[in-house]
Amino acid sequence: MSNDKERDEVKISELERAKMSLMNPEIIAHKLDSRTIDEVAKPIIERTLKEGIETVWDRFEIQQPPCRYCSAGLSCSRCAMGPCRIMPGIRERGVCGADADLIVARNLLDTLATGAAAHSDHGRDIVETLYKTAIGESDGYVITDGQKLNVLAAEFGIDVEGRSENDVARDLSLAMLEEYGTVKNRLQLTERAPQQTRDLWGKAGITPRSVDREVVESMHRVHMGVGASYANILLHGLRTALSDGWGGSMFGTEISDVLFGTPAPIMSSMNLGVIKEDMVNISLHGHNPILSEMVVRAIDDPEIKALVKEKGARGINLVGLCCTGNELLMRRGVPMAGNHLNQELVIATGALEAMVIDYQCIFPSLPRTASCFHTKVISTSEKSKVPGAIHKGITPENAYSVAKEIVAMAVDNYPNRDRNRVIIPGKPVEVMAGFSVEAIRKALGGSFDPLIDLIAKGKIRGAVGIVGCNNPKIKHDFGHVTLAKELIRKDIICVETGCAAVASGKAGLLSPEAAALAGPGLSEVCKTLGIPPILHMGSCVDCSRILVLLAELARKLGVGIDQLPAAGAAPEWYSQKAVSIGSYFVASGVYTVLGVMPKIAGSQNTVDLLTSGLDSVVHAKFAVESDPFRSAELIVTHIEEKRAALGI
Numbered sequence: 005m006s007n008d009k010e011r012d013e014v015k016i017s018e019l020e021r022a023k024m025s026l027m028n029p030e031i032i033a034h035k036l037d038s039r040t041i042d043e044v045a046k047p048i049i050e051r052t053l054k055e056g057i058e059t060v061w062d063r064f065e066i067q068q069p070p071c072r073y074c075s076a077g078l079s080c081s082r083c084a085m086g087p088c089r090i091m092p093g094i095r096e097r098g099v100c101g102a103d104a105d106l107i108v109a110r111n112l113l114d115t116l117a118t119g120a121a122a123h124s125d126h127g128r129d130i131v132e133t134l135y136k137t138a139i140g141e142s143d144g145y146v147i148t149d150g151q152k153l154n155v156l157a158a159e160f161g162i163d164v165e166g167r168s169e170n171d172v173a174r175d176l177s178l179a180m181l182e183e184y185g186t187v188k189n190r191l192q193l194t195e196r197a198p199q200q201t202r203d204l205w206g207k208a209g210i211t212p213r214s215v216d217r218e219v220v221e222s223m224h225r226v227h228m229g230v231g232a233s234y235a236n237i238l239l240h241g242l243r244t245a246l247s248d249g250w251g252g253s254m255f256g257t258e259i260s261d262v263l264f265g266t267p268a269p270i271m272s273s274m275n276l277g278v279i280k281e282d283m284v285n286i287s288l289h290g291h292n293p294i295l296s297e298m299v300v301r302a303i304d305d306p307e308i309k310a311l312v313k314e315k316g317a318r319g320i321n322l323v324g325l326c327c328t329g330n331e332l333l334m335r336r337g338v339p340m341a342g343n344h345l346n347q348e349l350v351i352a353t354g355a356l357e358a359m360v361i362d363y364q365c366i367f368p369s370l371p372r373t374a375s376c377f378h379t380k381v382i383s384t385s386e387k388s389k390v391p392g393a394i395h396k397g398i399t400p401e402n403a404y405s406v407a408k409e410i411v412a413m414a415v416d417n418y419p420n421r422d423r424n425r426v427i428i429p430g431k432p433v434e435v436m437a438g439f440s441v442e443a444i445r446k447a448l449g450g451s452f453d454p455l456i457d458l459i460a461k462g463k464i465r466g467a468v469g470i471v472g473c474n475n476p477k478i479k480h481d482f483g484h485v486t487l488a489k490e491l492i493r494k495d496i497i498c499v500e501t502g503c504a505a506v507a508s509g510k511a512g513l514l515s516p517e518a519a520a521l522a523g524p525g526l527s528e529v530c531k532t533l534g535i536p537p538i539l540h541m542g543s544c545v546d547c548s549r550i551l552v553l554l555a556e557l558a559r560k561l562g563v564g565i566d567q568l569p570a571a572g573a574a575p576e577w578y579s580q581k582a583v584s585i586g587s588y589f590v591a592s593g594v595y596t597v598l599g600v601m602p603k604i605a606g607s608q609n610t611v612d613l614l615t616s617g618l619d620s621v622v623h624a625k626f627a628v629e630s631d632p633f634r635s636a637e638l639i640v641t642h643i644e645e646k647r648a649a650l651g652i
């Protein structure tokens with residue numbers, strides 16, 4: 005447990021709050037309008053402004069203007085001869101002789117590899133949990149989807165006949181763990197991609213060999229004096245990203261389904277209004293469902309129920325944030341408090357007893373926010389300790405008992421809530437989530453043929469995966485919601501993951517009633533099937549579900565993924581993981597539009613390769629467009645070109 009001194013050190017002091025607090029109504033109104041389109045979040049942002057509770061937007065403003073060399077990717081502090089920065093026309097090379105192209109490309113590969121490592125290490129944690137479960141060493145986990153276990157086992161050539169689930173699960177998890185550092189130089193699940201797509205990878209020399217190998221090789225290549233060709237470095241970035249999308253992330257998705265169940269359509273609700281005044285509120289934030297699934301089970305424990313009664317609460321209200329929230333939403337229907345830029349605001353409702361975090365996308369400053377209220381921040385991963393948080397390390401061996409301990413801490417904290425400081429800012433919006441590939445197939449009657457037929461007839465013009473984060477550079481949720489609305493209006497079905505999906509949910513676009521906002525063809529299809537025009541496909545690692553969906557459609561049509569009338573978009577991305585996702589989309593043949601410019605403007609050669617040159621390598625490329633209306637136009641044009649090429 006962190007000591008009191010450490011928690012005192014991270015506190016936002018009264019003096020800091022007094023300096024930050026704003027009372028000018030015009031300035032407050034302007035900030036509210038420019039920060040978010042999430043109306044339910046606005047009263048809470050208003051509180052933070054008036055009470056001087058620092059948020060991500062305040063820190064973003066303080067950081068302006070950013071260094072223009074860093075923004076362009078032109079600074080390098082890779083070795084002790086530096087740091088160096090390129091000033092075009094003045095200083096063209098770093099101390100070692102690296103030019104702008106090399107510095108920009110190395111920085112980008114470093115960023116991408118960080119993202120691929122984060123996803124894939126998450127995947128490894130899930131696979132290890134399956135292994136521990138299979139050998140009887142885990143606490144509380146069971147195999148929930150035995151059918152999926154058998155399908156995966158068959159893909160890996162593992163015999164299932166006459167064997168127990170645990171034996172099959174042990175062999176499967178060992179086979180997957182072996183692929184992290186494999187010597188066979190092949191990732192099994194890449195075989196899900198159509199042959200045409202795999203042929204492109206083979207020709208370009210970017211077929212991924214193993215998960216860890218590509219990330220480690222990326223780190224090797226960016227060392228001073230190794231990779232000096234910007235193009236060669238960027239191509240390895242695609243290979244690394246493929247090892248994430250068709251490797252580490254896909255393992256994370258598939259084995260989460262085996263352990264916790266393959267998602268199926270489920271109703272729930274979203275926005276900060278999911279916080280309940282008379283209940284113990286616990287938010288589950290991060291990415292990995294290993295802990296949060298145990299928390300869901302622990303709240304039904306009789307000892308916990310007795311404690312809740314003793315403390316005078318009506319019950320326990322679990323709410324999700326970011327992708328841990330997405331995992332729980334689509335499998336358990338746990339309500340979702342919000343996406344990335346909502347994380348501090350949940351605490352600032354004044355009604356949150358505990359913020360339980362695992363890893364990724366968690367602001368290190370959350371204990372500072374919590375210091376303004378009674379909220380306890382509880383960290384659970386050895387990889388993600390946070391100063392000022394209480395640490396309760398979780399492993400597969402102790403998961404249930406630690407989850408129960410954490411829930412008890414939250415319940416104990418309920419009487420400490422200051423009832424006069426609670427703001428519950430609005431009513432939650434209803435959402436339908438849980439569209440795994442299996443669920444989409446089932447909704448279509450057991451085969452993707454009807455979807456292909458609808459696309460061929462033009463009732464649905466194409467499909468777009470909208471993914472990724474929030475970023476204070478873009479008005480919160482504006483990029484996601486605007487792009488999604490524009491696309492469905494044009495009869496393009498959207499599949500979404502991560503914070504993009506949550507933005508759509510809060511805006512009412514994940515409800516079957518949103519079919520009314522779609523074009524006539526898509527609207528008719530949605531009404532017939534009773535589904536929304538935007539399908540929630542899960543968390544960040546579940547972008548791998550989008551790959552599987554595209555692969556299935558391409559196989560049915562007998563084409564490569566690049567020939568489909570499909571595209572990707574990340575309108576508000578911020579994270580290194582998003583760089584990896586965007587790159588595995590493009591490397592898999594999916595034209596992808598980014599709403600935020602990566603730090604590459606300092607190398608025109610890099611910009612040209614990513615936005616044009618890749619087309620001749622993987623038959624797809626990136627575009628960068630911050631205006632979601634123009635992004636929609638780019639995507640519509642692309643989809644119509646692909647339709648024409650297919651003769652439909």
Ligand code: SF4
Binds near residue numbers: 082085087099101107
């Ligand atoms: Fe400077 Fe080269 Fe070292 Fe980078 S690797 S800090 S450019 S000397």
Ligand code: MSK
Binds near residue numbers: 544
């Ligand atoms: S949580 S990676 S902010 S989508 Fe997956 Fe959201 Fe991006 Fe994190």
